[in-house]
Amino acid sequence: MSMPFYVSPEQLIKDKADYARKGIARGRSVVVLQVDEGILLVAENPSRALHKISEIYDRIGFAAVGKYNEFENLRVAGVRLADMRGYAYDRRDVTGRSLANAYAQTLGTIFTEAAKPYEVELVVAEVGAEVADDQIYRLTFDGSVADEHGFVAMGGSSDSIAAHLADNWVEGMTLAEGVRLAIAALAQSAPAGPPTGASGPREVPLTQLEVALLQRDRPRRTFRRIGPDRLRELADG
Numbered sequence: 001m002s003m004p005f006y007v008s009p010e011q012l013i014k015d016k017a018d019y020a021r022k023g024i025a026r027g028r029s030v031v032v033l034q035v036d037e038g039i040l041l042v043a044e045n046p047s048r049a050l051h052k053i054s055e056i057y058d059r060i061g062f063a064a065v066g067k068y069n070e071f072e073n074l075r076v077a078g079v080r081l082a083d084m085r086g087y088a089y090d091r092r093d094v095t096g097r098s099l100a101n102a103y104a105q106t107l108g109t110i111f112t113e114a115a116k117p118y119e120v121e122l123v124v125a126e127v128g129a130e131v132a133d134d135q136i137y138r139l140t141f142d143g144s145v146a147d148e149h150g151f152v153a154m155g156g157s158s159d160s161i162a163a164h165l166a167d168n169w170v171e172g173m174t175l176a177e178g179v180r181l182a183i184a185a186l187a188q189s190a191p192a193g194p195p196t197g198a199s200g201p202r203e204v205p206l207t208q209l210e211v212a213l214l215q216r217d218r219p220r221r222t223f224r225r226i227g228p229d230r231l232r233e234l235a236d237g
Contacts, residue, residue, distance in 0.1 A: 016117045020141035023119030027065040029155030029189045030123070033169060034134055035178035038127045038216040042182040044155075044189075045210040053212045055223035057082040057094045059127050061214045065155045066120035066141075074103060074122065096126030100137035100145050108143025117141050121154045127214035127222050131171070157189030164188045175213065179226075179234040183209070206231055 007015075028044040030052060041063045043052040052071075056062045056078050064071035081102055082094045103122060111117045118141055126135040136148040151169050153161035164185040173181065186209075187201040211226040218224075226234070 013112075016111060017142065020111075020117045020119050024066045024121055024141065024154075025156040027067075027155050029153060029157055029161055029186055030063050030065050031151065031153055031161060031165070031182040031185055032063055032123045032125055032136060033151035033165065033173075033178055033182060034131060034136070034149075034171070035173045035175050035213075036131070036216075037175045037213065038222065039125045039134055039136065039214040040175065040178045040182065041123075041125070041212045041214070042179070042186070043210040044186050044204060044208060046208045051210065053210050055221075056099060056124070057086065058091060058220045059214065059222045060094070060096050060099060061125045061127075061212065061223055063123040063125070063154070064120055066118070070118045071120040071122065074106065074118075074120065077106070078103065078124075096124050096135040096137060100124045100139060103139050104143045104145040106143075107139060107141060111142040123148075123152050123154065125214060127216050129216070153185065155189065160188040161185045176234045179211065179231070182211075183235060206235060 030043040032039065032041050039061065041053045041061055043063060045052050050068050052065065053061065053063045054075055060082070062075050062078060064075070078099055082099060086094045103124065107118060120141060122139040124137045124139070128134050136152055138146045138148050138152050138154070151165045153165060165181070168181055183204055186204050206228065209231065211231055213224055213226060214222045215224055216222070
């Protein structure tokens with residue numbers, strides 16, 4: 001009788017984590033940062049049809065990197081959960097923290113029990129009435145959740161992007177300053193495709209950016225997308 005093939009739990013978890021990280025590293029990056037006007041979400045995304053940044057509920061936004069079909073499933077599930085909770089109880093009971101906890105449980109279960117983990121990283125952001133009330137949660141493929149302050153960078157070149165943000169982000173930035181910082185940070189990432197051998201920051205075309213703002217002073221539906229013309233005005237300062 002042949003013996004079944006055995007893989008230790010430690011090796012299995014390591015293999016799953018390596019697999020997920022490689023999939024996420026192939027994706028284009030996303031930056032989320034606080035500005036005076038609210039929470040700015042900027043993604044490098046050449047597609048006009050497939051969004052990496054979306055609205056979840058009144059004051060809550062969603063950003064993701066990785067496999068589109070996987071994070072789109074999570075986005076839809078989050079919208080349904082928020083709608084059900086807001087309808088059954090009160091709209092104020094729908095919070096970024098509760099959604100982040102729900103996503104963490106889902107991702108953790110998939111990572112430990114499914115044969116293939118989700119190749120995604122998420123940000124759930126909730127804009128408050130004041131800057132101090134803003135909430136930004138980063139979730140990784142294994143269900144880990146972190147409460148971030150100021151900014152978050154996700155994607156294949158997140159380390160270099162985060163380093164640029166750490167050196168240049170300051171509290172109280174205007175929307176225009178935040179947009180220019182996000183573009184400069186994304187320029188630190190490696191371009192998609194085969195290596196070109198070029199060094200230093202690259203140019204990020206505005207036409208390949210998806211930009212949205214959770215606008216603080218809106219009474220309910222705070223999420224609004226920033227179109228090409230307005231983006232060009234902000235980027236030019």
